Amino acid sequence: xxALVTMGEMEQHLIDVIRSLRPGEVVSxxxxxxxxxxxxxxxxxxxxxxxxxxxLPWWRVVNSTGRLVPGNEVQQAARLRSEGVTVVGGxxxxxxxxRFKPAE
DNA sequence: TATCTGACGATAG
DNA sequence: CCTATCGCCAGAT
Numbered sequence: 001x002x003a004l005v006t007m008g009e010m011e012q013h014l015i016d017v018i019r020s021l022r023p024g025e026v027v028s029x030x031x032x033x034x035x036x037x038x039x040x041x042x043x044x045x046x047x048x049x050x051x052x053x054x055x056l057p058w059w060r061v062v063n064s065t066g067r068l069v070p071g072n073e074v075q076q077a078a079r080l081r082s083e084g085v086t087v088v089g090g091x092x093x094x095x096x097x098x099r100f101k102p103a104e
Numbered sequence: 105t106a107t108c109t110g111a112c113g114a115t116a117g
Numbered sequence: 118c119c120t121a122t123c124g125c126c127a128g129a130t
Contacts, residue, residue, distance in 0.1 A: 029112055029113085030112070030113065033112090040126075041125090042125085042126085043111095043125070043126050044127055045111085045112080047127060047128065049111055050110085050111050051128085058111080061111080063113075064113055068111095070111075072111080
């Protein structure tokens with residue numbers, strides 16, 4: 001097994017933040033990067049979620065406008081709804097405890 | 105080392 | 118609300 005090879009500190013911090021997400025909580029890539037102490041590294045979060053093999057709650061992560069992941073919208077919407085998150089038109093409109101809170 | 109790509113973000117139209 | 122564009126950063130080629 002050669003998993004977790006190029007695991008730098010940043011990746012470890014980002015993973016830690018993502019793992020801390022609770023059911024019904026939805027945050028943006030930028031929020032995760034910021035919480036991990038890497039402001040502006042939102043793209044690193046997306047790349048991590050797309051490339052890692054870790055069991056992370058990827059469906060609780062959306063972009064800054066609440067848009068879901070292109071290509072996985074259906075599955076993501078289903079998972080979020082099962083956690084009580086309202087999704088309309090492929091976008092999160094409301095989260096229970098999320099830092100992402102668009103104006104309704 | 106140079107260039108391209110993308111699960112991003114903010115702004116302008 | 119939508120797309121277009123630019124700035125950003127880490128990986129891939």
